[in-house]
Amino acid sequence: MSKYMKAFKNESYLQSSVTMFLYFASWGIWWSFFQLWLTSKSGLNLNGSAVGTIYSANSLVTLILMFFYGALQDKLGIKRHLLIFSGICAALVGPFFIYAYEPMLNSNFTIGLVVGSIFLSAGFLATTGIYEALIERFSRVFKFEYGQARAWGSFGYAVVALLAGHLFVINPDLNFWIGSIFGVLLLLNVCLWVPKAEREEKKRSNQATQTSVPSVKEMFSLLKLRDLWIVIILIFFTWTFYTVFDQQMFPSFYAGLFGSVAQGQQMYGNLNSIQVFVEAIMMGIVPIIMNKIGVRNTLLLGITIMAIRIGLCGFIDNPVAISFVKMLHSFETPLFILSIFRYFTLHFETKLSATLYMIGFQVAAQLGQVVLSTPLGMLRDNSGYATTFHIITVIVAIAGVYAFFMIKRDDQDVNGEPLVKPAA
Numbered sequence: 001m002s003k004y005m006k007a008f009k010n011e012s013y014l015q016s017s018v019t020m021f022l023y024f025a026s027w028g029i030w031w032s033f034f035q036l037w038l039t040s041k042s043g044l045n046l047n048g049s050a051v052g053t054i055y056s057a058n059s060l061v062t063l064i065l066m067f068f069y070g071a072l073q074d075k076l077g078i079k080r081h082l083l084i085f086s087g088i089c090a091a092l093v094g095p096f097f098i099y100a101y102e103p104m105l106n107s108n109f110t111i112g113l114v115v116g117s118i119f120l121s122a123g124f125l126a127t128t129g130i131y132e133a134l135i136e137r138f139s140r141v142f143k144f145e146y147g148q149a150r151a152w153g154s155f156g157y158a159v160v161a162l163l164a165g166h167l168f169v170i171n172p173d174l175n176f177w178i179g180s181i182f183g184v185l186l187l188l189n190v191c192l193w194v195p196k197a198e199r200e201e202k203k204r205s206n207q208a209t210q211t212s213v214p215s216v217k218e219m220f221s222l223l224k225l226r227d228l229w230i231v232i233i234l235i236f237f238t239w240t241f242y243t244v245f246d247q248q249m250f251p252s253f254y255a256g257l258f259g260s261v262a263q264g265q266q267m268y269g270n271l272n273s274i275q276v277f278v279e280a281i282m283m284g285i286v287p288i289i290m291n292k293i294g295v296r297n298t299l300l301l302g303i304t305i306m307a308i309r310i311g312l313c314g315f316i317d318n319p320v321a322i323s324f325v326k327m328l329h330s331f332e333t334p335l336f337i338l339s340i341f342r343y344f345t346l347h348f349e350t351k352l353s354a355t356l357y358m359i360g361f362q363v364a365a366q367l368g369q370v371v372l373s374t375p376l377g378m379l380r381d382n383s384g385y386a387t388t389f390h391i392i393t394v395i396v397a398i399a400g401v402y403a404f405f406m407i408k409r410d411d412q413d414v415n416g417e418p419l420v421k422p423a424a
Contacts, residue, residue, distance in 0.1 A: 011195040012142035013149060016135045019083070020153030022189055023131055026090040026182035027124050028157035030097070030175040032272055033168045035251045036265060043172055044105055048248075052377025055248055057117040058125055059369035065126035066363045073130050074352065078137060078201060082130050083190045089123025090183025094176040129362035136341060136357075140350070140417070142197050147338055151283030154334075158276035165269015169262050222359060227347065227413070230406050231340070232364040237399035239336065239361070240368025241392045242306055244376050246329070250313070253385050254326070257319040271323050278330035286334040294410045295342045295419060302335030303400040307393055314389030345416045347408055 008014065030037075037043035038051050046054075073082055096119055104112030132150065139146035160182070167174040222228055254271070255264030290298045309328040316322055344356045380388045410419050 010142065010144050012138055012197050013144035015189075015193050015195050015198075016138050016144070016149045017152040018189055018193070019186070020131065020135060020149055021156035022182055022186040023086070023090070023156070024153040025156035025160045026093070026179050026186050027128075028276075029160040029164050029167075029179045029182065030093065031124070032157070032161045032164050032269070033172070033175060033251070033265070035248055036168065036255065036268070037172050037175075039252050040261065040265070042168075044102070048377035048381040049374060050109070050377075051248055052374035054113060054116070055244070055373040055377075056370050057113050058120055059366040059373065061117040061121040062125040063363055063366040063370060065121050066129065066366065067359070069126050069130050070133075070357070070359065070362075073134060078134070078141065078198060080134075080190050082127060083134065084187065086123055086127040086130070087183060087187030087190050089119065090186050091180055093123070093183055094173075094178075094180035097176040098173050125366075126362075129357055132337075132341070133357045136345075138198075140345075141201055142195075145284075145287055146341075147287040147334070148284045150338070151280045154276050154280035154283050158273050158280055161269055161276055162273030163269075165266045165272070168269065169265055222352065222356065227408070228356070228360055231343070231360045234399060234403050234407070235340070235361055235364035236368045237402070238303055238306060238396050239365045240372060241396055242310070242332075243365060243369060244372055245310055245313075245389065245392055248373060248377060249380060249385065249388065250326075253313070254319070254322060257317060257322060267319070271326055275327055275330050278327065279333055282330055282334040283338070286338045289335075290339060290342060291419070295339050295346055296407050296410055298335055299339035299343065299407060300400065300403060302332055302339060303396065303403055305332040305335065307396040307400060310389055310396060311393035314386045314393060342419070343407070346410065346419055347413055348416050350416045 035051065038046045038054065039048075069082060076082070101112060101116045101119070104115060106112075131153075135149050136146045138144075139149060160178075163178070164175055167178070251268055254268050255261060258264035258267060286298065293301075305328050309325055309332060312325045313322060316325065340361055341357060344360060348356050376388060376392075379391070
């Protein structure tokens with residue numbers, strides 16, 4: 001506890017925590033109900049195939065931007081240029097959705113699809129990894145625990161998810177306008193609050209940029225690494241299917257279990273808020289677990305919970321039971337995300353951490369969504385939720401077996417920052 005409280009004396013930790021809180025709040029207030037907005041009668045009333053097409057387009061543009069963003073952030077080091085750009089987009093999310101995106105999707109679906117995918121990817125979907133990679137880099141440079149700072153992002157998402165469900169029932173436009181308010185606060189934060197330690201580090205890093213920043217050739221050579229492809233394949237067949245399940249299917253699946261659409265939407269908002277709040281707590285606890293059982297075992301545990309959660313949703317149709325199953329998400333996401341990030345910094349050079357995270361995790365996940373979103377949406381339309389969930393569960397379980405045999409042990413090929421376990 002004393003170690004945790006000591007972090008509050010670290011200005012870089014405080015600023016990073018506020019940044020994560022505001023970013024995820026500005027995104028979560030509308031993103032948590034994006035699928036319901038697309039499918040509900042109070043929104044666009046689209047079918048599963050059309051929703052899958054939107055997610056595929058978003059993922060395709062995100063995939064392209066991630067290569068650029070990852071390489072650019074590695075060159076920028078700890079500079080915040082991309083965060084400032086993201087803050088501008090977050091501030092404009094309300095006007096964009098209400099006066100541009102929704103009218104375009106209603107009048108010309110293709111144009112709305114293209115314009116929306118560019119805006120959403122440039123401002124949010126492709127920058128989430130940048131926030132996480134940059135804050136992780138801050139944590140190493142300025143000596144604080146990344147998981148604790150990242151937990152504030154989950155906490156921000158939890159707070160707005162509770163509010164989002166009630167606002168959505170009143171008028172979905174309110175979610176977008178409040179997103180803009182949080183976006184303005186985010187923009188002010190990343191522009192005006194620069195801790196003293198960060199200013200001093202920027203002066204030092206400017207002098208060392210030429211030797212510490214990887215070249216374009218080095219970045220592209222990463223694609224030749226067999227070990228990176230092992231991770232990419234794992235992400236493709238785990239996190240991708242989880243994302244399609246959790247973002248494109250679960251909200252409408254859960255809301256449909258209740259007597260009325262409005263009640264289902266409100267309950268989903270409440271449940272989502274509680275789940276993400278517990279997830280925020282777990283973001284601070286998982287680093288401790290990871291130090292105890294190791295990175296590899298933490299990752300395997302996350303995959304196991306992922307398969308169990310998706311599988312149970314295919315067999316249960318009781319809203320109370322499904323609510324308890326949904327809470328497994330609170331453990332699954334921190335276990336998976338934090339262990340994957342630590343795996344990169346453990347087995348690969350830390351100077352390439354942002355690029356590796358972009359390619360190995362974010363890009364792989366987005367590529368999977370490009371390929372799978374529409375087919376899985378069509379499968380759900382034709383075969384229903386249960387069959388779709390069963391198929392996803394089998395694939396994730398097979399990927400877990402693959403991970404057991406292919407993912408490296410913590411003491412194997414340590415090319416980055418070693419894992420220091422506490423003394424017995």
